[in-house]
Amino acid sequence: MDQKTERVTLNVGSIIVATGFREFDPSVIKEYHYGDYPDVVTHLELARMIDGFGPTGGLIVRPSDRKPAKKIVMIQCVGSRDKRYNSYCSGICCMISLKHAILIKEAYPDTDITICYIDIRTTGRGHEDYYERARELGIKFVKGRPTEVLLDPETKRLIVDVEDALLNRFLELEADLVVLASAMVPAEGTEKLAEILGLELDEDGFFKEYNAKLRPTETKMSGVYICGGTTFPKDVPTTSLHAHSAAVKAAKFLMNGKIVKDQRTAVVKEEYCGDCEFCPVTCPYGAISLVPSDEGHFVARVSDLLCEGCGVCVGTCPLNAIELRNWRPDQMLAQMRALLSINGSSKPLVLAICCSECGHTAVDSSGMSMMQYPASVRVMKVPCTGILQVHQFLEAFKAGAQGVMVVGCKSDGCHYEVGSQIAKRKVELAKILLKEYGVEPERLEMFNMVYIEGAKFAEAARMMVERLEKMGPLRLMGGS
Ligand code: SF4
Ligand code: SF4
Known part of the structure; x- marks a missing residue:
């Protein structure tokens, strides 16, 4: 309890980035009134309620008055598949909603649960069984993205406006509790960490793999690996697989006790370098920096450790001041x-x-x-x-x-x-x-x-x- 935050410096030979992801803050979607109405919650908050050791001891209640939530509406794709926020599918929220809905229905069979969805995506092994089980338990599904969550000033109950695309009719669903399946976004500090480690981020802000299909836990920096939700939201089995892969690769990297590099690296003929700064900007691996020369100006210098030997700098230098060894x-x-x-x-x-x-x-x-x-x-x-x-x-x-x-x-x-x-x-x-x-x-x-x-x-x-x-x-x- 008395422990204080301290900064520890470790000397390491390899790094695995496993910083995960975080829940998107849905308060920016004004029409759902997260943060305005206490009975609009996210799945992370609902998970705490479902937990027998959580703040409600496993009771599903309305945060506004602690009364049991008898009618629950879950809204899918909140901040996902929505070009205003994140255009990607977060991939795991459908399963989270199904799991939570089933857990609640099994514990409190009288609870009326409706899931409003665009598409229900149950792609993992055995995941379709969850969907079937939810249907058997009487959980209702409405195909449509709700337009607004309102608060009835008299009853203090929430009303979810949604157009049922299958039945082609507008619905006003009453709810004690509205649960938002918020998007999954990169963890806090991802940008800063990427800058420190010299890693790239993709267009959604997640860490970019060396090759998403063939080398999904490697990065362009030798000895630095990524796994789990750092690259994209993942479920537990996929995350575990990723973690194993990253751990094995890091162990293999360390096993030699030394870094074996290909001789094919770039070398700058400093006397020709005109300090134009083209190559440090072009190098995809951040292997080139400008250092002061004996003549009082700056010259490019290549880090043999970081250089991957692509030769892009060679093709870029206007003064032919860089060569690739053996090329x-x-x-x-x-x-x-x-x-x-x-x-x-x-x-x-x-x-x-x-x-x-x-x-x-x-x-x-x-x-x-x-x-x-x-x-x-x-x-x-x-x-x-x-x-x-x-x-x-x-x-x-x-x-x-x-x-x-x-x-x-x-x-x-x-x-x-x-x-x-x-x-x-x-x-x-x-x-x-x-x-x-x-x-x-x-x-x-x-x-x-x-x-x-x-x-x-x-x-x-x-x-x-x-x-x-x-x-x-x-x-x-x-x-x-
Ligand atoms: S060869 Fe490629 S990796 Fe090496 S310094 Fe040039 S651009 Fe960078
Ligand atoms: S591109 Fe050529 S001239 Fe320009 S900084 Fe690099 S080595 Fe020097």
Whole structure:
């Protein structure tokens, strides 16, 4: 009891963020009068009443006069699926309402309970049984979002106005207690924590996963994991699964006793850095900071620990002051020239520059599925298409390519967040330059695909070769 709040500093090797979520404050929805009428409560408050050790000892009462609540109306999607507040479905409130309604009905069978809903979503294992059980117990369902909760000044009872969309009629439901199924929103302090840990938030303010489908408990920061409601509201079984996954990943990360990094990291040639501040802003991992140089100005410096080796900074630097170890521009140019040095077929030579993630894996899957595409298509692998610079497309044509394909992840699914989008903009810019030089811009094209789309790659390669055949040979200014 005498314990005081204290700040403790821990030296840790890994962090799991499990800060959960919180209930949306429904008082901002003026028409429901939460905070004005004491008998309008949320499910969190109802849960305290249902609890035998709670403030009412398990009795369901009207907070205004402590009399038993005989008529209860529950309102679903309060602040969820509503563009004014949160457009997403909170996912768990339907089950919470069903559970609470069943618990009350089983304990107090005379209680009249109505649930006003838009859709009842019972997607988990055994969850539909809850819905069936609720129906058997006589819990009523009205399909409609109530427009207002009013207070009858004489009876002091609440009245819920709702249009029943199935029966096409307006209802005025009397209630002793109105329970709001409030949306679930990110926990207090999420933004601050994200800033401290260098993590990203999604458009709804929850922590963003490295990959929502494939790496749902990882973040773009090595050694930092997220689980449970930090990424989105979840029920208990899913949260538990998430927690296990995060714990195993953190344990695996710590097991080595050291951090093993790929050599593929960026390095700044400080003597060329012009302190333009482009790269610190562009780096998706916050790996670049500006530090004072010996010459009295600032230069970019890369943290090897944070750098994921995407090369987006390389493609962004206007002064060519950054290189990726083992992916220097001269190495890439040599690779390009070697690939384009011999054709060996009658078809036009095409350079397909593919990112190491979805792009190149799609090429692999086309090969594994024995899909056919012309042998004149030469595949060059780069870490991420974001590494490419406009002049490299032009170099490819100079080296003998009749056409250039840039193959990257989908722009909203890029493994390095922004790489694909940046590459797309550069391809557009290069097309303008090609036109200026009298070269058909259609000789350069960007394709976005996911790693399993081998057929899409093969189709794109065939289409590109056919297009170039129709165009005829490339004629560069001053050359043939
Ligand atoms: S290579 Fe990618 S992760 Fe590394 S510093 Fe450059 S932009 Fe950041
Ligand atoms: S983009 Fe290039 S010039 Fe600009 S700060 Fe970064 S390294 Fe320096």
